[in-house]
Amino acid sequence: MNPAWLQWVTKLKSELTDTARRTIMALILALLVLMLTAMWLLSSFNLNFSQSALSEVRHQQIAESFEKGLERISFRQFALERYTTTLAKLGESFFRLKSQDRQPASDTGKLQAELETALVEQVATFKGASSAGIWFEPGIFATQNRSYAAVVQRSASDVHLLPADRTGNYHQKDWYQPVVQASKPGTDLNNATMRWTPVYFDLEKEQAIITLSVPMFDINGRTIGMVTTDWTAETVIDLVSQLEITPGSFSFLLDQNNR
16 A cells, blocks of 8 residues: 555656646756855865864964074073173273272283183173173273273083283274164264174184173273173074974074175
8 A cells, every 4th residue: 555645656657747847847956056056165164164263373473483582682681781781890990990990000910810700600600602801991991092802602511711911901992893884874883882793704703603792991980891792603604594384494694794
């Protein structure tokens, strides 16, 4: 015995005309096409949304990595500035001791030795600088026409004091002109605060260097010299290279001449 629904379908087919059948088939096909189109559009929207969300997350990751690199450099830069300011206070303190000292030249040599020892100890305990120097104007810790400077350089194995024939007047050093060029027009370097140089090549050290300089003053505000600390370009690049922003990315540094 046939089910009731099957009897109903059989009766409906016998009553439908060919035109009605074609109309119903057309509606069924239209509904099928509409359903497939809706599924395709929904799938496309989901894909585009997923791609947009992933792209936004990736851009955020890149921005965060970049900011972390900048923060790391800024932190090291701030530490170097504080350290250089401390060395400037050290140089000014020894200048005051020298000004109060009315003893023979042998005692001046003793103060020089103590200053050099203190500078070596300071550089040995601070890993952020490749070298540091306390540069005095002519006539301070030396005769009227000569300049005295205590300069310490870090090597792969130790921290050592440079001989006097490699110091001399700081106005003639490789880093002094970049300091002048980094200053704004009309700036009086004798009253300036700390200055960062662009990247330059130090012929004596045979390295690309960034130098931070801070002036030293006596109690009357007169310039008595400058303090410098050096930051090698390789150190800056290493700081950035520790963060991989995208696979296969690399870091490089340009100087003021785009080298």
